[in-house]
Amino acid sequence: MINQWLVNCLSWGMGCLLLVLANLSQAGTFEIVEYEQALIKAKFDQKAQIMASWYEADQAQAVHLMQLMLDSQLYYLKQDKRLYQVEDASSGAIAQRIHDGGLITLKKKRDVKRVSINNRLRSVFRQRVTETQLSAAKPQDRLAAAESIIGDTTPELMATIARLRLGETDASVLAAFDLVLAVATLHSSNEDQQRQSIRLLGESLHPASLNALNGFLLTYPQSPLIPMVGKYVEQINGKVDFYGSLETIYFGLSLGSVLVLAGIGLAITFGVMGVINMAHGELIMIGAYTTYLIQQLMPNHIGLSLLVAVPAAFLVSGAVGILIERGVIRFLYGRPLETLLATFGISLILQQAVRSIFSPLNRSVETPLWMTGVIDINPLLSLTQSRMYIIVFCLTIFLLLLAVMKRTRLGLQVRAVSQNRDMAKSMGVRSEWIDALTFGLGSGVAGVAGVALSQLTNVGPNMGQAYIIDSFMVVVFGGVGNLWGTLVAGLSLGVANKILEPWAGAVLSKVLVLIFIILFIQKRPRGLFPQRGRDAKG
Amino acid sequence: MLRNSFWKYAALTGAVAISNIALAADTIKVGVLHSLSGTMAISETTLKDTMLMLIDEQNKKGGLLGMQLEPVVVDPASNWPLYAEKARELIEKDEVAAIFGSWTSVSRKSVLPVIEELNSVFFYPVQYEGEESSKNVFYTGAAPNQQAIPAVDYLINDLGIERWVLAGTDYVYPRTTNKILEAYLKAKGVAPEDIMVNYTPFGHSDWQSIVSDISKFGSKGKKTGVVSTINGDANVPFYKELGAQGISSADIPVIAFSVGEEELSGIDTAPLVGHLAAWNYFMSVDSEANESFIESWHAFIKDEDRVTNDPMEAHYIGFNMWVKAVEKAGTTDSQAVQDAIIGVSVPNLTGGLSAMMPNHHISKPVLIGEIQDDGQFEVVSSTSGLVVGDAWSDYLEGSKDLISDWRSPLSCGAYNVKTAKCSGQNY
């Protein structure tokens, strides 16, 4: 074994050679401790060599260590220079010794140092790990490993796969193996084999298949199989376009739900109450900062903290909203344009307050694990999970709000006050109380939107500014005072934006959408779904 | 009524006049021109604090020329014309000996005519697009050849990148950098169809389509890398979207020129591990100078969690160069300082010496760092020697014949070696 290592080493260069000589002079056998210490001392380019020889010596352990390094969990204790697995290096954390599995508790964070790797090592290790995953126990691991090497293999790996294929029982893994082999047999001299490969690749949607077929077109322009390949390529391209447009619509819907979320609180305060609330963006910001604070309070339960943050943000932003209504806005009813000025002033004050309290720097809000990742529909279409949650969250908020406005007593009173204040008053509705609650509701919903946005973008003093104009556009386009209008407007603006983006660019598509809104308002001055009644004048 | 408005007017003019009376000069005043409110406050407030710390330390060492230094801090409120107005105020009214300030290119461009007209001294600490060399400005941040070119070299040689996405915010720094890189890559034999260029507006927040495009661009069988000149606020949603679409640094590495420790402190860095940045300084650099700089920064700001970054180092270098030049000239007179500062070299924080070059740019090492999950960078590569900042890029059509040398007899910021003519400032 040592000889084998020596041979490998020699081909790798001097650094390794010296290492080996040093080791050999100590003892005849090669101990794990020597690997460990070599790894700790090594520079980046030596680490690959050390791990490669370790792999030769003890495949399972080497792969385990590579995986740990990939996950940034491999550390060494400065004291004894041995390797440990540490999940989260902080004082009091548990560290597990690699060679005997013994556990120790860290006194200080600085007692341990991570075994660092760089990108090149990362890809080398990943490849090694993938290779062993090809014969992993779980079929989904094997599938993932097989898919990752389609179109990217070595002859040795092909031999391995051909061998593994014989014993494989899972149908989808088998199909992936076949694709891997098909890419190779594409270049075979046997035309029948080639035809078979082309058929296999032509029916798969994997991007590597298309690349392989395109490669075929370039490499063998004289081949009689060209028309067949051309037909398949055309067919795949058609599917690529189809799924591409599905993806665009999904992107549009998710952008649209962000717009709806940002605008829906405004649909209440502006749409129902007629208050032009320029501080709306800052209420979203307050919701996002609430999320940040809750995460600070429960750092070990990121997922849960997000769930807690939803009601918390609703309450905090709602309370701030009620404060604004009681303190300023109630003196300005009937003067909508002046509420614009006053609330703009409030927005400046809130921004600077956040800057003074939290510093002007952005705050980091973590994304829980269950929100990351993608849902693979097929190799051409995968939907991002976080966006899926945002869409669902948006619809939930919308339906809840709709239920509150249409089905509850509060909703009834809100609508009564907004339609005819005096009549409502004479029917015993406490209109002032309703005003405050309505504004609180709208503000609270803005806060909830802030929780969602904290998962997508910066949490900082300027974040409100980024959404205020879009929010107004959505509400005005949809028709003031109509929740359904806001939903339809938000989603359609989102989709329109995403459809325009590929050929107009991100900036121009936004400009075009704005111009469209301006022209649309000329045509239908009350938006998509105008509110009926004589009181509806803006 | 009559009296009221008269006094209002009188008070207005009076206040302007009184505030203009020069104060007695027993201190040397140093202007600090960084935005403390508005959109740029996020980056610039730290630099203001850095300047206050450096001045404070210098005073503890006995000041300069036997006098104490006095910082004059003003807030241009992220408003570009206000930068020019405040600069004029600092020079004409407060009579500062030098100004340290600005972040964005547009704010520097706004200040430039004022500084040149009043023949003052200005230190600009941020990496920028080059294509400029003023007699009065000292560029302590990186020029494109001190950041972009070594970064691309690293991607080619160490990561084997063959397909390139140049993604940036639509303004002059990314435009220029990407133009230089495009020319550089083509000169290295990269085919035009292997380069994708994309521009987005400031604060762009919806990256779904672009990240999906990048991912498709990268699925064509060649190893793909992204060179990001995306600015400030747009970075967080960009990286979040990369993470959301499951693109890791091993699939498609991103190397950024505008993302440093401070930007990372506002991001959850777990999904970013392994992505890269190119700078001339990282907080994680192991050197004595850096160790003591971080220590005094933490003591000054009274917060152990605050990070240090590249523009802070640039101010550190620039301020020390200015101090040394003033000592050399024996006066704070701006003309004398401009003459004295060329050739001055001071320690940088990475353990070497940086020198002020005749083109008013400085020599620095270039480091490539990988993002770690604690928000710090691990240096994975560094240039063997110092790289001298190049004011005029050799890869741009308009500027490849231009050189800059502010020493006499040439004394010119844009000298065309082909036509032997000087253009730009004073010509």
Place this chain on the structure above:
Amino acid sequence: MMRLLNNDVGGRWLIGSLLLAIVLIPVLNSLPASSSLYFPTYSVTLLGKYLTLALLALSVDLVWGYLGILTLGHAAFFALGAYAMGMYLMRQIGDRGVYANAELSDFMVFLDWQELPWFWQGFDQFWVAILMVMLVPAVLAFGFGYLAFRSRVSGVYLSIITQAMTYALMLAFYRNEMGLGGNNGLTDFKDILGYSLQSDHTKMALFIASAVALIIGYLLCRFITTSRAGKVVVAIRDAEERTRFMGYRVENIKLWVFVFSAMLAGVAGALYVPQVGIINPNEFSPLNSIEVLVWVAVGGRATLYGAAMGAILINYAKSYLTVELPEVWLFVLGGLFVFVTLVLPQGVAGLLKRKGTE
């Protein structure tokens, strides 16, 4: 002219002070710098800038105070005028740019442009630039107003779409493909009409030009508001439907006042640029438009002189506070918004008027 200022004490004071400043400031500026009455050139330019902003406030007051349109997009007209002037100043640089290209500006060389874009043609002529300063905002205002007023978009909807307009323009001007310098905008101007912008005399001349423009602008606004048409304008503000039923072509009157106001804003922008030395897309920012409203509200809406006064006062406060108490500035500005709308709906002018009648 005196007829226009009948019953307008504030206006008489405004014009009186401006005339006084035109005479006095050059004298004070020529005193030796050691004199306690010396008025430094730096302050002259600053005051000149305030006056151009006062002119902008005047144009907003005409639309908001008299037409009742809460415009959230007047900064667009201001910026367009400023860009037109900036283009002239860019052309005046000639071959003194860093790339020494007589035909193309530095940023065009930079972006590899081979020839001057068509819309830059003619801007080397001062009269073309001056024409464009008024024409471009006027055309935009006409097109926008024609559509909006004819379809009777009003109130909040109108406000929001004026905001959409300036926002769309801002995004468009940020694009480098626009050919107007992108984010950096236009800067590094050298001279105007052959006079160096750095010379004290030019600066004084620009200050005087700003003061004269403000006087003329004020008188024109006053003429509009006190004329017969002006009475109709106020009638439109207070009861649009009734005025319409009385047979007035409400749309046309609104449109022409709107267009005039846009031209005034354009002129203000044109005078602003040479004094601050840079124009960039940030001037289109919706935030700027809203800030102008505060100047008008603080000074006193629908008084004209109040708007001018408010602009000068707040901008002076801004210059002062951003130096003395940088962190407090936004609190003060925000507080002013709330305070004025709640306590001083008539602004400072209203306060003075009340004092005067007491």
